[in-house]
Amino acid sequence: MVLPNRQSKLKKITKIILADDHDVVKHGVEAIIRQNISGPIVIKVASTNELRNQLLAHKDIDLVILDIKMPGGNTVDIVKDIKANHENIKILMYSAHDEPQYAVNFIRNGADGYLSKSQPLEKIALAIKVLENGKRFVDEAFDEDLINRKGEKDLSLSNLLSHREFQILSLLATGKSNIDISEELNLQKSTVSTYKKRIMQKLNIDNNIGLVDAYRTDFKISSN
Amino acid sequence: MVLPNRQSKLKKITKIILADDHDVVKHGVEAIIRQNISGPIVIKVASTNELRNQLLAHKDIDLVILDIKMPGGNTVDIVKDIKANHENIKILMYSAHDEPQYAVNFIRNGADGYLSKSQPLEKIALAIKVLENGKRFVDEAFDEDLINRKGEKDLSLSNLLSHREFQILSLLATGKSNIDISEELNLQKSTVSTYKKRIMQKLNIDNNIGLVDAYRTDFKISSN
DNA sequence: TAAAAATGTAGTTTTATTTCTACTTTTTGT
DNA sequence: ACAAAAAGTAGAAATAAAACTACATTTTTA
Numbered sequence: 001m002v003l004p005n006r007q008s009k010l011k012k013i014t015k016i017i018l019a020d021d022h023d024v025v026k027h028g029v030e031a032i033i034r035q036n037i038s039g040p041i042v043i044k045v046a047s048t049n050e051l052r053n054q055l056l057a058h059k060d061i062d063l064v065i066l067d068i069k070m071p072g073g074n075t076v077d078i079v080k081d082i083k084a085n086h087e088n089i090k091i092l093m094y095s096a097h098d099e100p101q102y103a104v105n106f107i108r109n110g111a112d113g114y115l116s117k118s119q120p121l122e123k124i125a126l127a128i129k130v131l132e133n134g135k136r137f138v139d140e141a142f143d144e145d146l147i148n149r150k151g152e153k154d155l156s157l158s159n160l161l162s163h164r165e166f167q168i169l170s171l172l173a174t175g176k177s178n179i180d181i182s183e184e185l186n187l188q189k190s191t192v193s194t195y196k197k198r199i200m201q202k203l204n205i206d207n208n209i210g211l212v213d214a215y216r217t218d219f220k221i222s223s224n
Numbered sequence: 225m226v227l228p229n230r231q232s233k234l235k236k237i238t239k240i241i242l243a244d245d246h247d248v249v250k251h252g253v254e255a256i257i258r259q260n261i262s263g264p265i266v267i268k269v270a271s272t273n274e275l276r277n278q279l280l281a282h283k284d285i286d287l288v289i290l291d292i293k294m295p296g297g298n299t300v301d302i303v304k305d306i307k308a309n310h311e312n313i314k315i316l317m318y319s320a321h322d323e324p325q326y327a328v329n330f331i332r333n334g335a336d337g338y339l340s341k342s343q344p345l346e347k348i349a350l351a352i353k354v355l356e357n358g359k360r361f362v363d364e365a366f367d368e369d370l371i372n373r374k375g376e377k378d379l380s381l382s383n384l385l386s387h388r389e390f391q392i393l394s395l396l397a398t399g400k401s402n403i404d405i406s407e408e409l410n411l412q413k414s415t416v417s418t419y420k421k422r423i424m425q426k427l428n429i430d431n432n433i434g435l436v437d438a439y440r441t442d443f444k445i446s447s448n
Numbered sequence: 449t450a451a452a453a454a455t456g457t458a459g460t461t462t463t464a465t466t467t468c469t470a471c472t473t474t475t476t477g478t
Numbered sequence: 479a480c481a482a483a484a485a486g487t488a489g490a491a492a493t494a495a496a497a498c499t500a501c502a503t504t505t506t507t508a
Contacts, residue, residue: 022320022341028252046342096246096320117246118270162455175431178495188458193496195456207399212433386485402465412488417466419486 013062013090013132015041019051020067020094025117029065029094029124036125048072055082061089063131065124066111068095068102076109083110090131094124103138113137157214160202168195172208173215237286237314237356239265243275244291244318249341253289253318253348260349272296279306285313287355289348290335292319292326300333307334314355318348327362337361381438384426392419396432397439 016033018026026044033040043058045051049072055061064082068075075093082089092113093106103114113127116139123139130137158166171181178192185192200206203214240257242250250268257264267282269275273296279285288306292299299317306313316337317330327338337351340363347363354361382390395405402416409416424430427438 022249023343023345024252024341025246025248027255027345028248031251031255117248119247121247121251164456173433175433177431179493187456189495190459190497191457194458197496198455207401208432209397209399209436212436388486403463411486413464414466414489415487417464418488421466422485 011062011088011132013037013040013128015043015058015061016063016065017043017045017051017054017058017061018065019045019048019070020065021046021070022067025067025094028121032121032124033128037128046071048075048078051078052081055086055089061086063090063092063128065092065094068093068097068106076105079106079110092124092127092131092137107136107138115139157203161199165195165199165202168192169199169211169215172196173212235286235312235356237261237264237352239267239282239285240287240289241267241269241275241278241282241285242289243269243272243294244289245270245294246291249291249318252345256345256348257352261352270295272299272302275302276305279310279313285310287314287316287352289316289318292317292321292330300329303330303334316348316351316355316361331360331362339363381427385423389419389423389426392416393423393435393439396420397436 014037018029020026020029023046026046030042030044033042043054043061045054048070051064051066051070055064066075066078079091079093082091090112091110092115093103093111094115094117095102096117098116098118106114112131113136115123115127115137119139127137157169161169167185168181171184176184178189178196181187182189182192196211200211203211205211205214238261242253244250244253247270250270254266254268257266267278267285269278272294275288275290275294279288290299290302303315303317306315314337315335316339317327317335318339318341319326320341322340322342330338336355337360339347339351339361343363351361381393385393391409392405395408400408402413402420405411406413406416420435424435427435429435429438
């Protein structure tokens with residue numbers, strides 16, 4: 001996947017959706033926005049469903065500030081969706097996780113920024129200004145290099161693994177045994193083993209736990 | 225473990241430590257406190273270490289508002305510690321997790337209240353008032369019954385499992401194999417297996433993933 | 449487009465884990 | 479204080495998983 005060019009048309013950000021399941025977070029963010037930006041409209045939602053509804057209801061959203069973990073699921077997909085259907089809505093991921101891999105993944109899938117919740121709240125205002133100028137905002141902590149460097153590889157697991165491998169990983173992640181899986185997929189046990197080994201090789205992980213963690217975060221995160 | 229009597233001496237809450245690794249959360253909570261309580265002192269910390277330091281530095285803390293998940297680890301232990309050493313500091317757990325089991329566990333280990341971050345922020349003010357009156361505050365959502373009912377059992381894993389069992393679970397949770405563990409602890413492989421089986425029985429879990437999830441959340445949470 | 453790499457699949461062998469059983473030592477309940 | 483339950487430990491047998499090897503098919507790539 002090639003990183004898209006972010007020098008899109010500049011437009012003042014005035015209508016914002018704040019998506020986070022925690023009321024405190026929404027309060028905090030809204031407060032800082034109101035202090036720093038003149039008269040923005042802020043819509044608050046607490047789930048991916050609500051978010052989708054609001055996106056349908058309002059045609060002129062400029063920015064979505066999106067918690068990476070929300071009830072209702074896979075926020076990577078939401079990011080892809082939004083970018084596919086409303087290309088000039090900016091997306092700022094706001095996350096409880098500091099691992100740079102997360103940031104990489106979201107950015108590669110279309111998010112325009114990534115900010116950690118542990119950062120000073122004021123950075124939100126900064127981030128918005130940066131986005132407003134058509135640039136990408138990624139916390140220094142995440143070493144923007146990491147995101148630009150390394151060619152154009154998509155580091156998400158579904159891309160790193162073959163379909164079959166990913167499928168098997170997903171079954172492993174639910175706690176199924178090799179045998180369960182071989183039956184479910186009508187394969188030999190040894191075949192499942194081979195897949196598992198290849199997955200582990202590709203991800204450079206050598207135990208089930210790591211595999212599951214990788215699956216859940218959709219990343220190869222060294223857990224040692 | 226028997227629930228302690230919470231009708232302790234009433235004292236106005238004026239000095240509060242806010243422990244949370246997310247700046248937004250601290251901002252939001254501080255704001256709501258300042259709006260609702262006259263002139264409290266609010267000390268903010270972002271890790272369990274800082275928390276311990278501030279507890280040493282200030283002798284007159286009335287309340288600790290504590291994120292259940294913080295860098296530096298096991299907050300159940302912190303709760304126990306605080307209650308053991310400063311019996312009139314109140315503790316309000318503030319959590320991103322809605323599972324009642326969490327609440328139960330913290331309350332049983334000495335916390336005076338449990339509030340979910342997804343609840344309206346204003347509830348913080350309410351909770352503080354309740355605590356100030358010497359009562360326990362638990363979100364209605366968690367059905368206080370659950371906490372009082374069911375005898376006096378401590379549902380935390382370290383209590384449910386024997387020392388050895390817990391020790392082995394903790395090693396399993398790091399991804400170690402039975403053999404690794406048997407070597408590390410100088411046991412037969414079969415012994416490790418036996419422990420593992422007993423742990424699984426006790427927790428009613430039948431795969432490694434569930435085991436690790438249980439360990440990480442310090443609870444038996446059915447993951448199906 | 450030919451060669452190289454990746455993918456989908458298994459058989460066989462080696463190794464690890466589970467099961468079943470059992471025995472001793474602690475702990476607990478009455 | 480004594481029986482019952484829980485905890486700590488293993489050996490042997492049964493079962494499952496991992497490693498190694500192998501071989502068609504696709505897919506990439508130089």
